[in-house]
Amino acid sequence: xxxxxxxxxxxxxxxxxxxxxxxxxxxxxxxxxxxxxxxxxxxxxxxxxxxxxxxxxxxxxxxxxxxxxxxxxxxxxxxxxxxxxxxxxxxxxxxxxxxxxxxxxxxxxxxxxxxxxxxxxxxxxxxxxxxxxxxxxxxxxxxxxxxxxxxxxxxxxxxxxxxxxxxxxxxxxxxxxxxxxxxxxxxxxxxxxxxxxxxxxxxxxxxxxxxxxxxxxxxxxxxxxxxxxxxxxxxxxxxxxxxxxxxxxxxxxxxxxxxxxxxxxxxxxxxxxxxxxxxxxxxxxxxxxxxxxxxxxxxxxxxxxxxxxxxxxxxxxxxxxxxxxxxxxxxxxxxxxxxxxxxxxxxxxxxxxxxxxxxxxxxx
Amino acid sequence: xxxxxxxxxxxxxxxxxxxxxxxxxxxxxxxxxxxxxxxxxxxxxxxxxxxxxxxxxxxxxxxxxxxxxxxxxxxxxxxxxxxxxxxxxxxxxxxxxxxxxxxxxxxxxxxxxxxxxxxxxxxxxxxxxxxxxxxxxxxxxxxxxxxxxxxxxxxxxxxxxxxxxxxxxxxxxxxxxxxxxxxxxxxxxxxxxxxxxxxxxxxxxxxxxxxxxxxxxxxxxxxxxxxxxxxxxxxxxxxxxxxxxxxxxxxxxxxxxxxxxxxxxxxxxxxx
Numbered sequence: 001x002x003x004x005x006x007x008x009x010x011x012x013x014x015x016x017x018x019x020x021x022x023x024x025x026x027x028x029x030x031x032x033x034x035x036x037x038x039x040x041x042x043x044x045x046x047x048x049x050x051x052x053x054x055x056x057x058x059x060x061x062x063x064x065x066x067x068x069x070x071x072x073x074x075x076x077x078x079x080x081x082x083x084x085x086x087x088x089x090x091x092x093x094x095x096x097x098x099x100x101x102x103x104x105x106x107x108x109x110x111x112x113x114x115x116x117x118x119x120x121x122x123x124x125x126x127x128x129x130x131x132x133x134x135x136x137x138x139x140x141x142x143x144x145x146x147x148x149x150x151x152x153x154x155x156x157x158x159x160x161x162x163x164x165x166x167x168x169x170x171x172x173x174x175x176x177x178x179x180x181x182x183x184x185x186x187x188x189x190x191x192x193x194x195x196x197x198x199x200x201x202x203x204x205x206x207x208x209x210x211x212x213x214x215x216x217x218x219x220x221x222x223x224x225x226x227x228x229x230x231x232x233x234x235x236x237x238x239x240x241x242x243x244x245x246x247x248x249x250x251x252x253x254x255x256x257x258x259x260x261x262x263x264x265x266x267x268x269x270x271x272x273x274x275x276x277x278x279x280x281x282x283x284x285x286x287x288x289x290x291x292x293x294x295x296x297x298x299x300x301x302x303x304x305x306x307x308x309x310x311x312x313x314x315x316x317x318x319x320x321x322x323x324x325x326x327x328x329x330x331x332x333x334x335x336x337x338x339x340x341x342x343x344x345x346x347x348x349x350x351x352x353x354x355x356x357x358x359x360x361x362x363x364x
Numbered sequence: 365x366x367x368x369x370x371x372x373x374x375x376x377x378x379x380x381x382x383x384x385x386x387x388x389x390x391x392x393x394x395x396x397x398x399x400x401x402x403x404x405x406x407x408x409x410x411x412x413x414x415x416x417x418x419x420x421x422x423x424x425x426x427x428x429x430x431x432x433x434x435x436x437x438x439x440x441x442x443x444x445x446x447x448x449x450x451x452x453x454x455x456x457x458x459x460x461x462x463x464x465x466x467x468x469x470x471x472x473x474x475x476x477x478x479x480x481x482x483x484x485x486x487x488x489x490x491x492x493x494x495x496x497x498x499x500x501x502x503x504x505x506x507x508x509x510x511x512x513x514x515x516x517x518x519x520x521x522x523x524x525x526x527x528x529x530x531x532x533x534x535x536x537x538x539x540x541x542x543x544x545x546x547x548x549x550x551x552x553x554x555x556x557x558x559x560x561x562x563x564x565x566x567x568x569x570x571x572x573x574x575x576x577x578x579x580x581x582x583x584x585x586x587x588x589x590x591x592x593x594x595x596x597x598x599x600x601x602x603x604x605x606x607x608x609x610x611x612x613x614x615x616x617x618x619x620x621x622x623x624x625x626x627x628x629x630x631x632x633x634x635x636x
Binding site: 261270 | 457475476478523
């Protein structure tokens with residue numbers, strides 16, 4: 001995704017004087033708008049390309065989902081007769097599996113774009129796949145989104161301080177700890193947390209998203225229960241995620257500390273905290289913003305194991321069940337969702353960067 | 365001469381860099397007095413220790429550099445004298461800029477690339493003189509005008525300025541709080557000769573208007589001839605000669621000084 005983003009050029013060239021009429025002239029006079037339009041066009045192309053690749057890729061997976069569905073129905077409803085050709089044909093139409101692959105593709109894209117319809121889900125037939133996804137999405141965004149944002153904020157702050165105080169004992173300890181722990185898998189930490197806090201100490205629950213004796217709703221009891229149940233899974237992600245953000249921020253910070261403007265800031269007699277935030281961090285945190293946008297994609301698929309381990313009703317758990325039962329509409333839907341959110345996040349960040357750093361100018 | 369006329373008194377200064385093969389002396393046994401209100405030039409070839417002297421006095425010396433001996437008594441107006449080489453922490457931070465400021469080399473990227481020029485004035489002024497908050501909108505354009513820049517430069521970012529403009533901005537920032545002493549490290553190096561002249565003239569004007577004492581480090585004897593009142597010549601970490609600039613040029617006492625003066629290119633004379 002980043003490879004397709006236009007490379008930034010250093011500003012300084014002035015807009016050439018163009019004739020003052022027509023769309024071209026207007027765009028020449030409004031370079032930021034021209035850039036935003038071009039960038040949005042690119043976004044649409046990226047989105048179309050990624051969705052198309054995902055569609056054909058999933059159609060290549062071997063296995064007959066209709067057969068799986070019929071087997072499930074036979075088991076569940078003691079429906080012993082072999083399914084007639086008529087029944088199979090009806091299911092194929094309903095799941096969008098009739099006709100050749102190109103008509104399937106056109107129909108899928110039409111339903112997706114015009115109606116936001118992903119087709120029926122197999123595991124929860126006849127519920128549409130988008131409903132299945134939307135049911136688990138809030139849990140995932142709530143748990144993983146907050147955990148990802150928290151680890152980014154913590155990691156950038158601690159990493160900046162660790163870079164700032166490099167060579168000091170505390171910084172060395174933090175850095176080495178980060179090197180050691182940043183690649184420990186989430187689920188491993190999750191297991192340790194469960195063992196300590198849920199099993200040994202019995203302080204926190206280890207399964208589910210809320211206390212099932214409380215009715216879901218906007219009551220203090222329910223919200224408290226959600227926080228209590230979400231604490232351990234969130235902690236396992238925040239702990240490890242923070243360490244890798246610490247490492248990368250420290251790595252960006254150290255070269256900036258040798259810059260002339262930091263020596264100058266020190267000579268100015270500014271307070272150290274101000275030098276750290278306004279002079280050092282301000283000049284190096286930009287790549288972290290982009291990295292955060294890209295890391296959002298992992299929210300949709302990277303933490304499946306954590307959700308499984310805690311039996312959390314999020315997108316990861318839904319995805320695993322869908323894969324086990326060959327529920328291709330749901331799998332493809334989750335993939336589409338991840339594609340959409342990462343591309344949208346990167347688009348927004350690309351439009352945001354020129355506001356955060358005056359040197360970033362994509363337009364001429 | 366009374367103590368009051370001496371703004372900075374350096375005695376027995378030793379600065380070294382520790383390396384794998386022992387300590388390398390960059391400045392050794394240096395004694396020098398800077399008079400209040402003068403422009404003192406420090407000349408010498410590269411490696412003579414003049415920049416090390418500047419960063420040591422500004423307390424910007426980074427490891428492996430280390431001051432091993434000596435003192436530098438600084439007497440700012442309205443404050444008690446301090447030893448620049450001993451003062452630490454908050455006391456040092458408060459002394460900076462309001463009493464002791466620094467003019468770096470123009471080619472260096474000393475301005476923060478993500479802050480507007482006006483904000484780079486604002487932060488240092490508000491840090492040391494918060495009571496001037498209300499006068500900032502008038503003070504910053506006045507300082508910019510002093511070095512021949514338009515008021516809208518305050519709204520620009522460093523990458524939108526030329527090298528000469530950046531150097532003028534740095535000059536305007538360094539006198540913003542009317543410090544007692546400005547240490548300028550190669551202020552005209554890496555600027556073309558026409559800009560050099562303008563910068564030198566602005567430095568003279570600023571020195572006169574703000575009554576600051578200026579220590580100018582430069583390898584360029586031409587700069588000293590045009591700008592300074594007295595010149596100190598350094599060679600291999602030692603001070604070999606100090607004196608009135610005319611006197612030194614007319615009758616150099618040290619062989620090295622004579623060679624330095626002869627190295628100034630002149631029209632109509634080819635290098636031999």
